[in-house]
Amino acid sequence: MIYAIFLYMLTNVFVAYKTFIDIRPMIWNSLYVLIFLFVALNSILKSFSNRFNSRHLFYYSLYNPTELLISKVLYNFFFLVIISILMVFTLSFFSDVFPKDLRLMAVTILLGAFGFSVCFSFVALLSVKSGNSSTVFSILAIPLVVPILLLQVKINAVSLGLIIDSTISKDLWLLVGVDLLFMAVAIILFPLLWRE
Amino acid sequence: MFYILIAGMCVPLKPGILDCSPNKVNAGEELKLKVIGYNTNYDQSSGNKAFLKFDTVQILAANKVLQSDPTTLLAYFDIPKSIASNNKLAEATLIVSNEVDGVSLLPSALVVKEATPSFDATPWVTDLRSQIVLKDEMAFPFRNILYETIRNTFFHVAIWMSMMILLIGAFYNSIQYLRTREMKYDRKSYSLTTVSIVYGFIGLITGSVWAKFTWGTFWTSDIKLNMAAIAMLIYSAYWILRSSIEDLDNKYKISAIYNIFAFVALIPLIYIVPRLTDSLHPGNGGNPALGGEDLDNTLRMVFYPAIFGLAFLGLWLSNLKERTMALEYYMNERDLNS
Numbered sequence: 001m002i003y004a005i006f007l008y009m010l011t012n013v014f015v016a017y018k019t020f021i022d023i024r025p026m027i028w029n030s031l032y033v034l035i036f037l038f039v040a041l042n043s044i045l046k047s048f049s050n051r052f053n054s055r056h057l058f059y060y061s062l063y064n065p066t067e068l069l070i071s072k073v074l075y076n077f078f079f080l081v082i083i084s085i086l087m088v089f090t091l092s093f094f095s096d097v098f099p100k101d102l103r104l105m106a107v108t109i110l111l112g113a114f115g116f117s118v119c120f121s122f123v124a125l126l127s128v129k130s131g132n133s134s135t136v137f138s139i140l141a142i143p144l145v146v147p148i149l150l151l152q153v154k155i156n157a158v159s160l161g162l163i164i165d166s167t168i169s170k171d172l173w174l175l176v177g178v179d180l181l182f183m184a185v186a187i188i189l190f191p192l193l194w195r196e
Numbered sequence: 197m198f199y200i201l202i203a204g205m206c207v208p209l210k211p212g213i214l215d216c217s218p219n220k221v222n223a224g225e226e227l228k229l230k231v232i233g234y235n236t237n238y239d240q241s242s243g244n245k246a247f248l249k250f251d252t253v254q255i256l257a258a259n260k261v262l263q264s265d266p267t268t269l270l271a272y273f274d275i276p277k278s279i280a281s282n283n284k285l286a287e288a289t290l291i292v293s294n295e296v297d298g299v300s301l302l303p304s305a306l307v308v309k310e311a312t313p314s315f316d317a318t319p320w321v322t323d324l325r326s327q328i329v330l331k332d333e334m335a336f337p338f339r340n341i342l343y344e345t346i347r348n349t350f351f352h353v354a355i356w357m358s359m360m361i362l363l364i365g366a367f368y369n370s371i372q373y374l375r376t377r378e379m380k381y382d383r384k385s386y387s388l389t390t391v392s393i394v395y396g397f398i399g400l401i402t403g404s405v406w407a408k409f410t411w412g413t414f415w416t417s418d419i420k421l422n423m424a425a426i427a428m429l430i431y432s433a434y435w436i437l438r439s440s441i442e443d444l445d446n447k448y449k450i451s452a453i454y455n456i457f458a459f460v461a462l463i464p465l466i467y468i469v470p471r472l473t474d475s476l477h478p479g480n481g482g483n484p485a486l487g488g489e490d491l492d493n494t495l496r497m498v499f500y501p502a503i504f505g506l507a508f509l510g511l512w513l514s515n516l517k518e519r520t521m522a523l524e525y526y527m528n529e530r531d532l533n534s
Contacts, residue, residue: 126454129446136440140454143429144461150422185460189453192374 002079005043006086009035013090023095025160032091033153036112037145039083044076044120045137065194066187072121073114073183080113097160104159107172108152115148115179122186129193144182151175216290220307223286224277229306231269231290236297238263243295246271248288248306250279255320256288275308285309352402354499356424358507359395362388362514367459370452379525380518382448385455386438387517391510393431400424430458 012035020027088105092098099105123141151171158165165171216231231246238244246258246269258271269292279286290305369385372378403421404414415421434454441447 122457126450129450136437139436140433143426143433144458146426146429147423147461181460185457189457193449193453 001043001047002082005039005046005079005083008042009039009083009087010090012039013087013094017094023091023097025097025162026157028091028095028097029153029156029160029162032087032156033149036084036087036116037142037149039087040080040116040120041138041141043079043083044117044124047076047079047124065191068194069121069125069186069190072125073117073186076117076121077114080117081109084109084113099156099159100161101159104155104168108155108159108175111172111175111179112148112152115175115182116145118179118182118186119145119148122182122190125190126193147178148175151178216302216305219305220309221275222309223275223279225275227273227275227306229271229273229290231271231292231302233267233269233292233297233300236300237266238269238294238297239266244269245293246273247291247293248273249291250286250288250308279308351502352399352406354502354506355395355399355402357503358510359392359399361503361507362392362395362510363459363462365511366392366455370455370459373448373452374456379448380522382452383518383521383525384514385452387514387521388510389431389434389455390517391514393428393435395506395510396424396428396431400428427462430461434458 013031016031016035017023020031023031088099088109120141123137123144126140127137151174154165155168155171155175157163158168216229218227218229221227229246244261244263246261248256248258250256256273256276258273260272262270264270271292286308287304288306288308290302291299292301293299366385366388369381369388373381373385403424408414434451437454438447438451441450
């Protein structure tokens with residue numbers, strides 16, 4: 001399945017490259033964030049859509065809900081990290097822009113992917129329970145990840161060399177805080193939802 | 197609420213200074229300063245005085261003050277050659293006082309160039325307080341740039357504060373629903389959230405009308421505004437979630453859970469993130485808007501009742517909604533059972 005998502009991402013980047021032609025760092029940043037959002041949305045939605053036949057639902061009901069949530073979060077996290085790294089290289093391949101501060105970029109990828117995966121996994125499991133509608137999933141999940149997106153935009157701008165911010169660690173800790181907050185709420189609320 | 201509307205809109209603004217010209221002068225010259233006031237009665241009072249205050253010990257009195265009409269004043273100053281200051285340019289605050297209007301001031305009114313930075317005690321006025329008239333009256337403070345729009349505090353800020361109160365109520369009711377699974381908690385949390393969403397949109401609209409007059413544009417890329425918009429999107433998604441789930445067993449449980457999730461995500465968004473970054477929105481960049489220095493006592497008289505009034509109005513509206521929902525529910529049950 002990772003090849004399918006990789007192809008989806010590659011097509012997106014290629015179309016963007018054809019329309020923008022000359023990708024400046026600011027455009028690189030917004031393209032990265034936008035394509036990452038929609039790739040994450042589609043991939044996590046797709047990973048849940050083939051669970052809706054009764055056999056899988058039966059397996060699901062056997063698992064401990066907290067373990068289920070954490071395993072989904074971890075799986076999606078690794079998935080999104082790999083896709084992000086591939087996307088950075090793909091975007092840099094089509095433009096001449098490469099992140100100047102690679103360590104900061106790596107940290108951002110890890111934190112952003114974790115936040116996205118927590119949020120999307122939680123909302124996806126919620127929508128599985130509520131009658132598997134994908135529009136509900138998108139509408140619920142996109143506003144919730146916007147703070148993570150905004151923070152990622154800011155930190156990416158620093159790592160690309162667009163702006164110079166000496167207090168960037170403040171933003172990084174903020175991102176860590178938002179991730180932990182979402183994770184905590186998901187862990188607390190999820191077993192209540194899953195009890196049947 | 198009538199009190200809020202009438203007091204909020206009709207109480208006049210204190211007299212203040214709109215502008216003064218010229219803004220720059222060289223040290224050692226005689227300055228003829230033209231002062232334009234707002235809500236002032238310069239021609240009705242005989243004791244018009246004007247001062248230029250550079251810091252606490254350097255206050256310059258005007259030699260002569262002429263008034264021509266209620267809002268224009270001409271003040272003549274002799275700017276001394278030496279003014280002690282930290283920068284090369286000395287900045288002064290203009291203070292105008294008369295017995296009808298009281299005291300009004302314009303910060304950073306004048307910049308004096310080419311002054312010798314040394315302190316010479318001769319031209320300065322030593323005791324300002326005895327020469328100015330302090331008045332207590334029911335009028336709102338005059339702040340430059342804000343002028344009359346300071347009245348927006350009662351509507352815009354009060355709406356957001358009462359929305360937070362309603363959302364705390366919704367959060368509490370959602371938790372209670374998940375604990376006890378009684379229908380009334382679900383009805384309460386849904387009706388409170390609905391009223392909060394409406395309040396939120398009204399808050400956004402009042403804020404953008406204010407922004408048009410103060411900043412010149414309806415919306416700007418400011419962190420507090422963005423976070424408020426995101427909060428509205430999250431809660432609107434709650435509405436959509438609620439209406440899209442058909443399965444009654446799960447509907448209430450899932451909407452209660454989403455309500456809790458959204459509230460917990462909301463608090464850092466609206467309160468913590470804007471404090472950390474610089475923001476154009478008043479009350480940010482380190483200082484909260486409810487601080488003791490941000491409100492005049494006359495404003496407080498209208499502001500605190502406004503919060504209570506709007507919060508109770510919201511509670512009443514949500515109560516009505518909850519009761520209609522309860523009636524529908526019981527009528528459905530009666531139809532099903534009969």
